[in-house]
Amino acid sequence: MSTDAAPAAPKYYLLKTEVLGLIAGLQPGTLIPTERALAEKYATSRTTVRQAISELVAEGKLGRIQGHGTFVAPPKVTHVRQLTSFSDDARTQGLRPDSRLIALEVLKSDANVAAQLGLDQGEQVTRLERIRLIEGEPLAHEVAWLPGKLPRFKSSLAKAGSLYAVLADVYGVQIADVEDTVETALAGPADVRLLGIEMGAPLLVVHRLARDAAGVPVEWTRSTFRGDRFRFVSRVKSGA
Amino acid sequence: MSTDAAPAAPKYYLLKTEVLGLIAGLQPGTLIPTERALAEKYATSRTTVRQAISELVAEGKLGRIQGHGTFVAPPKVTHVRQLTSFSDDARTQGLRPDSRLIALEVLKSDANVAAQLGLDQGEQVTRLERIRLIEGEPLAHEVAWLPGKLPRFKSSLAKAGSLYAVLADVYGVQIADVEDTVETALAGPADVRLLGIEMGAPLLVVHRLARDAAGVPVEWTRSTFRGDRFRFVSRVKSGA
DNA sequence: CAACATTATTGGTCTATGCCAATCTTGACA
DNA sequence: TGTCAAGATTGGCATAGACCAATAATGTTG
Numbered sequence: 001m002s003t004d005a006a007p008a009a010p011k012y013y014l015l016k017t018e019v020l021g022l023i024a025g026l027q028p029g030t031l032i033p034t035e036r037a038l039a040e041k042y043a044t045s046r047t048t049v050r051q052a053i054s055e056l057v058a059e060g061k062l063g064r065i066q067g068h069g070t071f072v073a074p075p076k077v078t079h080v081r082q083l084t085s086f087s088d089d090a091r092t093q094g095l096r097p098d099s100r101l102i103a104l105e106v107l108k109s110d111a112n113v114a115a116q117l118g119l120d121q122g123e124q125v126t127r128l129e130r131i132r133l134i135e136g137e138p139l140a141h142e143v144a145w146l147p148g149k150l151p152r153f154k155s156s157l158a159k160a161g162s163l164y165a166v167l168a169d170v171y172g173v174q175i176a177d178v179e180d181t182v183e184t185a186l187a188g189p190a191d192v193r194l195l196g197i198e199m200g201a202p203l204l205v206v207h208r209l210a211r212d213a214a215g216v217p218v219e220w221t222r223s224t225f226r227g228d229r230f231r232f233v234s235r236v237k238s239g240a
Numbered sequence: 241m242s243t244d245a246a247p248a249a250p251k252y253y254l255l256k257t258e259v260l261g262l263i264a265g266l267q268p269g270t271l272i273p274t275e276r277a278l279a280e281k282y283a284t285s286r287t288t289v290r291q292a293i294s295e296l297v298a299e300g301k302l303g304r305i306q307g308h309g310t311f312v313a314p315p316k317v318t319h320v321r322q323l324t325s326f327s328d329d330a331r332t333q334g335l336r337p338d339s340r341l342i343a344l345e346v347l348k349s350d351a352n353v354a355a356q357l358g359l360d361q362g363e364q365v366t367r368l369e370r371i372r373l374i375e376g377e378p379l380a381h382e383v384a385w386l387p388g389k390l391p392r393f394k395s396s397l398a399k400a401g402s403l404y405a406v407l408a409d410v411y412g413v414q415i416a417d418v419e420d421t422v423e424t425a426l427a428g429p430a431d432v433r434l435l436g437i438e439m440g441a442p443l444l445v446v447h448r449l450a451r452d453a454a455g456v457p458v459e460w461t462r463s464t465f466r467g468d469r470f471r472f473v474s475r476v477k478s479g480a
Numbered sequence: 481c482a483a484c485a486t487t488a489t490t491g492g493t494c495t496a497t498g499c500c501a502a503t504c505t506t507g508a509c510a
Numbered sequence: 511t512g513t514c515a516a517g518a519t520t521g522g523c524a525t526a527g528a529c530c531a532a533t534a535a536t537g538t539t540g
Contacts, residue, residue, distance in 0.1 A: 009429055010523060013439065034490060045525045050491085055440050059426050066491045067533030076423065179475045182422055183316065184442045184467035186299050189249055198492090199253065200295050202424045202442050202467075227424035227442075234474045235419045250493060274520060285495045290521085306521045307503030438522090 015052040028074040060228030078231045085164040103129040106149045116220040141194045144221040176213040202227035255292040268314040300468030318471045327402045343369040346389045356460040381434045384461040416453040442467035
């Protein structure tokens with residue numbers, strides 16, 4: 001008589017629960033049985049095992065390396081996101097942040113970037129592309145656009161490390177407010193290459209628009225974070 | 241000589257791109273060819289077609305209904321998240337929000353809830369569980385815990401609709417700041433049942449702790465949003 | 481002993497196929 | 511005309527097996 005009974009859990013989901021029990025309490029990095037071994041142990045096909053394992057990987061509970069094996073994943077990193085930068089956030093938690101510069105160039109803005117920064121299409125913008133690492137592990141891919149051409153930007157950035165520090169100390173630009181947009185996406189080949197994750201892994205895509213006190217946009221950034229390794233925190237205080 | 245060539249895109253990924261082209265410009269709701277038809281058209285197996293389609297579904301670009309077909313998904317809803325509530329956020333954008341009450345009960349706090357709200361384990365808390373809908377579609381599952389027992393809470397909530405409105409108008413509680421934690425997860429059977437999504441769909445799980453001006457916790461909420469239908473926006477202003 | 485080639489192991493992709501479950505269509509029947 | 515039953519269609523789950531790609535282990539050779 002019940003209108004909607006709970007859906008009977010499919011076999012791959014039961015197996016998922018089974019594996020969760022298997023890894024409970026194990027140290028990160030511990031290898032679990034191979035897919036073929038699990039298939040035999042639970043009297044199922046490797047396809048079904050892979051579906052279960054794949055979801056656990058997507059959830060950040062397992063990791064896997066071709067030719068090596070499947071292992072218990074390390075816990076998520078919590079990212080406190082206020083007006084601070086990636087590097088400041090990380091250091092606050094006692095983690096060692098790092099950046100790998102991929103590109104730093106001055107070019108003409110396309111329609112989208114111009115709209116975000118309040119420029120006319122074709123006006124000069126500085127494009128900064130970086131990989132962000134924590135404890136040596138690449139966790140985010142970040143492309144920032146800044147209006148205009150910034151003199152001695154590269155050397156300043158190399159010295160300070162933090163983009164926001166450079167803006168404040170070198171150019172006297174104070175960020176007054178930021179607007180973050182967070183959505184989910186799945187990893188494609190580019191993300192796989194840049195972040196060393198697997199196809200289809202969940203991502204958190206964050207777009208940030210930062211303005212100065214006068215409300216003039218000073219930065220527009222698209223950041224792609226590993227969804228299996230990150231957790232965002234944002235604090236908002238009331239009007240006063 | 242290149243150190244790391246771009247990985248050769250697997251067939252299911254090429255197919256994904258192919259289907260993306262197929263649906264570009266189509267109206268939401270438009271049915272695309274069946275899995276079996278696509279498999280034949282692109283000379284591949286249905287398994288491969290399903291892998292491609294599944295990722296597009298997870299990304300919110302397609303939807304599917306067993307026995308009916310696969311169709312172009314509607315665009316994402318943007319959720320502006322400040323100090324406001326779900327219903328206020330939605331109305332601001334001209335969308336019709338709604339709530340379906342699942343449970344409203346007073347019970348003893350467990351260890352976790354007590355810790356979040358700054359209570360001793362076992363102290364009374366009010367638990368409010370709701371499904372949040374926009375334009376009639378269930379988009380989020382929300383469980384809120386409030387300290388203590390609130391008199392006439394149910395009727396007040398039914399009248400006002402918004403939890404924050406009730407807190408302010410009926411109990412005189414002003415939210416002074418909130419802390420949101422955003423992370424990704426994949427849908428399990430419970431999420432499937434409550435939100436009408438498919439197993440493994442990406443979710444945005446948000447934990448919110450709201451405090452009053454004195455810093456006393458007044459609400460702790462766990463919200464599960466459909467990752468394929470939502471986009472979060474948070475605005476943060478500088479200290480002054 | 482060190483460097484290299486070979487082999488085995490493990491995850492990554494793909495095929496072909498079967499049956500189940502939900503939905504829609506069609507047609508028989510009252 | 512309306513209702514219900516049967517069949518066709520479509521996505522959901524699972525199997526068994528094959529081959530590829532990356533890694534690790536082994537053995538050979540200089």
